[in-house]
Amino acid sequence: MRRIIAVWVTKFLILIGRLGGKGGSSTPGHFALKICPNILKFLSGQVRDGIIAVCGTNGKTTTNNLLCTMLRAEGKKVVCNSLGANMLEGVVTAFASSADLFGRLDADFACIEIDEISAVKVFDHFIPKSMIITNLFRDQLDRYGEIDITVDYLKRAVEKAKNITLILNADDPLVAAFGKKTGNPCVFFGVGEDVGISLNETKEGRFCSFCGEELSYRFYHYSQLGDYGCGSCGFSRPEVRFEATEVNISEGLSFNVDGRRIHADYRGFYNIYNILAAYSAASHAGAELKDLQSVLGGYKPQVGRMETFFIGKPVVFNLSKNPAGFNQAISSVSGDGRSKDVVVVINDNAQDGRDISWIWDVDFERLKDVKAKTFTASGIRHCDVMVRFKYAGLENTKDTGDVLKAIEDALKTDSEVLYVLVNYTALFSTQKILKRLEGDYKSGKGGRWE
Amino acid sequence: MKLSIGHLFPELLNLYGDRGNIISLRRRMEWRGMEAEVTEYKLNDNIDFSKLDIVFLGGGSDREQLLVCKRLGGIREAFKDYVEGGGVVIAICGGYQLLGHYYKLKNELVPGLSILDIFTESGVGRLIGNAVIKADFSDVPIVGFENHGGRTYIGDHKPLGKVLFGSGNNGSDGGEGVIYKNVIGTYLHGPLFPKNPHLCDMVIKNALEKKYGKAELAPLEDEAEYKANSFIVNKYTRK
Structure with missing residues (x-):
């Protein structure tokens, strides 16, 4: 009975949350666990073909969303925490909201994104059949301490799950070494050729996880990703089952994998990894993926991942919460030949990580040649962003803590496109602003930007 | 005028935006028409301290710190002579800990360089958060972000500043960092120099005076820097 009440409470709270317009979804799960501590074990136990966890x-x-879309296209019923609430409570919310009022769950698969630190807790409730690790970069430093601590948490999680298959990014030496150390069965994916996009940036994890020697690289993609080997102990990029070759990133993304050509109309090289990871996991789960092309065509990137709006001119909106992600966004900005303005919104709320020193690991210097009409620093820490702009040698900079004003002013210039780059807690609030401005524009109230 | 800056092992010691400190030093010299020549040393490179005016050591994870420590053991004497002769050193977080006798972890003792008479022990929980300290040389506080598991005890040495907000060296004695001759050790990153231009300029001045006998720094327009500094000061120390 407690289980059913827990499901009801969760559903009720989700409804309340929606009415309140809240983006996140961890509160309902929090209460569900209070009412019924084994609610997650009970619900997840009903998934017929297995749970796939996504970490990194x-x-x-x-x-995770791509994987879910791929499996649904095969006619499977899938539970998915699609909004990205990925700590224990968010995972509970996802399962409870998919259950019916009697606590029954009708699902073939569950695709569950899990925060690296939370995995060890979540695995007390269920053990997935397979687990993807996308990459291990620096993120949210003050919460995790250091990247070694993140790896340690993941290790403790996998120790609880000796039989699960790990689906791993072969190009990331930290991820590959992690897989090798666990002794679990591993399936690797990767990009097997030099795409010519490497940048000068801080490379964490460029030292061999086994013997500490500096790794040598045949080529880099970005951050520590590439084709590497250790001259001292022989550790090297493992054999890859799902390898992307003949990669073309000039018009969308195209590459060969598994004997087929894949094309996706997304921006950003890193999306090749996302597609490869989802493809590998779906394929490993037995999906044939005959309609893959239409799945990719119909897939809408979620909030703030190169999401586009039209407010008198195109607006490209991207979440960039750490140096690796931000440098990728900068590549997209500098690769766009149109005249532009750039707004950067950085908050330091608890979920962002209070420490924003990582903005100095971002190559803002590369924006110097972009010749934007304006660079605007905004968000809670706009003063820090402004200093970063100044030392990067950017011109035409300004700052305001008011995100709406930052965007409205940037829209007034005669540039062809506006880029808005935000970190985590600025995501939903900024998206709301953009949606409203887009709505105003479409309904004719937006004439002031013409 | 020109300063040679040695950035020691940035591939290992470069946590928390440390390279922002190098960017600050370089830009603030360039804006004054001076030249900053930065040399990045790899672990096995030969370091000639007599050619350097500023030595910069950043922070790294425990694993990376161990690697550096093994290497620096071999050049300890030269480093010590450089320090005693008034050479400028900026050591942050892990680099700061390395200047002491040792860093005692739960199951392991990481030996330090014993350049300064200080030591570090691991404590329960990490000391994480924004920090504001007051140093003697300026009325404007120094701000930064600390994130360390180690507790450092500096004995008879003088701290860089008094903690106004945050934990400082060990969370108990109210001091943050250390200042000895022209050496500054601190747990503050953020990075340290961009929001503390007064400290950055002091370091540049010390290095110039050591090299050229005397130096005057032309004032710069630092509105953005001090705005970012006072944002942290106001948020954490004004009620």
């Missing part, structure tokens, strides 16, 4: 610093939400 960047790309979790996109990968």
Whole structure:
């Protein structure tokens, strides 16, 4: 009975949350666990073909949603925490909201994105059949301490799950070494050729996880991703089952994998990894993926992942919460030949990580040649962003803590496109602003930007 | 005028935006028409301290710190001579800990360089958060972000500043960092120099005076820097 009440309470709270217009969804799960501590065990136990967990610093939400879309296209019923609430409570919310009022769950698969630190807790409730690790970059430093601590948490999670298959990014030496150390069965994916996009940026994890020697690289993609080997102990990029070759990133993304050509109309090289990871996991789960092309065509990137709006001119909106992600966004901005304005919104709320020193690991210097009409610093820490702009040598900079004003002013210039780059807690509030401005524009109230 | 800056092992010691400190030093010299020559040293490179005017050591994870420590053991004497001769050193977080006798972890003792008479022990929980300290040389506080598991005890040495907000060296004695001759050790990143231009300029001045006998720094327009500084000061120390 408690289980059923827990499901009711969750559903009720989700409804309340929606009415209140809240984006996140961890509160309902929090109460469900209070009412019935084994609610997650009970609900997840009803999934017929298995649970697939998605971990890693960047790309979790996109990968997880792609995977879910791929499986649904095969006619499977899938539970998915699609909004990216990925701590224990958010996972509970996802399962409870998919159950019926009697606590019954009708699902073939569950695709569950899990925060790296939370995995060890979540695995007390269920053990997934397979687990993707997308990459391990620096993220939210003050919460996790250091990347070694993140790896340690993941290790403790996998120790609870000796039989699960790990689906791993072969190009990331930290991820590959992690897989090798666990002794679990591993399936690797990767990009097997030099795409010519490497940047000068801080590379964490460029030292061998086994012997500490500096790794040598045949080529880099970005951050520590590439084709590497250790001259001292022989550790090297593992054999790859799902390898992207003949990669073209000039018009959308195209590459070969598994004997087929894949094309996706997304921006950003990193999306190749997201597609590869989802493809590998779906394929490993037995999906044939005959309609893959239409799945990719119909897939809408979620909130703030190169999401586009039209407010008198195109507005590209992207979540960039750490140096690896931000440098990728900067590549997209500098690769766009149109005249532009750039707004950067950085908050330091608890979920962002209070420490924003990582903005100095971002190559803002590369925006110097972009010749934007304006660069605007905004968000709670706009003063810090402004200092960063100044030392990067950017011109035409200004700052305001008022995000609405920052965007409205940037829209007034005669540039062809506006880029809005935000970090985590600025995501939903900024999206709301953009949606409203887009709505105003479409209904004719937006004439002031013409 | 020109300063040679040695950035020691940035591939290992470069947590928390440390390279922002190098960017600050370089830009603030360039804006005054001076030249900053930055050399990045790799772990096995030969370091000639007599050619350097500023030595910069950043922070790293425990694993990376161990690697650096093994290497620096071999050049300890030269480093010590550089320090005693008034050479400028900026050591942050892990780099700061390395200047002491040791860093005692739960199951392991990481030996330090014993450049300064200080030591570090691991404590329960990490000391994490924004920090504001007051140093003697300026009325404007120094702000930064600390994130360390180690507790450092500086004995008879002088701290860089008094903690106005945050934990400081060990969370108990009210001091943050250390200042000895021209050496500054601190747990503050953020990074340290961009929001503390007064401290950055003091370091540049010390290095210039050591090299050229005397130096005057032309004032710069620092509105953005001090605005970011006072944002932290106001948020955490004004009720």
